[in-house]
Amino acid sequence: MRILGFVLVLLLAFGPAHADDAARQELALEIVELTTTGAMVDQMVDAVWPTLEASIVAKNKNPSDGALDAMKAEYGRLVEALIGSIIGDVVDFYANNYTEQELGELMAFYQSDLGKKTLATAPKLMGEIMPGMMQKMQQELPGMMQKFNELAKQKGLVVS
Numbered sequence: 001m002r003i004l005g006f007v008l009v010l011l012l013a014f015g016p017a018h019a020d021d022a023a024r025q026e027l028a029l030e031i032v033e034l035t036t037t038g039a040m041v042d043q044m045v046d047a048v049w050p051t052l053e054a055s056i057v058a059k060n061k062n063p064s065d066g067a068l069d070a071m072k073a074e075y076g077r078l079v080e081a082l083i084g085s086i087i088g089d090v091v092d093f094y095a096n097n098y099t100e101q102e103l104g105e106l107m108a109f110y111q112s113d114l115g116k117k118t119l120a121t122a123p124k125l126m127g128e129i130m131p132g133m134m135q136k137m138q139q140e141l142p143g144m145m146q147k148f149n150e151l152a153k154q155k156g157l158v159v160s
Contacts, residue, residue, distance in 0.1 A: 020100060027103035028094035032087055034110050035119055041083060043123035045076045047130035051138075 049072055056063055056071065094103060109115040152159045 021095070023100050024095040024098070024103060025091065027100060027107060028091045028098070031094055031103065031107055031110065032090050034107070036083065036087065036090075040123050041076065041080045043127045044079050044083075044130075045072065047127040048134060049075065050131050051134050 052075060053068060053072070056068065094106075098106065110119060149159050
């Protein structure tokens with residue numbers, strides 16, 4: 001009888017919390033499904049591909065259009081797989097960092113006219129910014145790391 005009472009106390013204490021977790025997970029999944037689209041993959045590929053293509057062309061003698069098209073398709077599959085692999089992490093992030101009420105409000109926002117516009121323009125924003133950002137990062141990162149290493153050395157620290 002004592003064990004039954006203990007189990008009952010545990011169920012009463014943790015049952016609602018588990019239900020709340022499940023509700024947050026479900027809402028989080030709905031938000032991720034609403035905000036993650038196939039167009040996002042295409043736009044990510046289109047944003048990064050020009051930089052990758054330029055690198056391939058620069059390092060290879062006259063790659064054929066067919067080879068470039070095939071590589072772009074392969075890159076698209078890799079991006080799609082990457083996004084698929086992180087969906088669960090994104091759902092967990094939302095569920096762990098937002099209350100059920102906040103998730104409901106976020107869902108309502110994404111279903112509003114402004115939310116729909118945000119979802120429609122965010123990939124375009126990334127598409128316009130990403131190529132320049134990637135190029136700048138590639139150009140600036142070596143110099144930045146050299147400065148960082150010099151600062152660390154001045155402080156008696158070894159980084160690399």
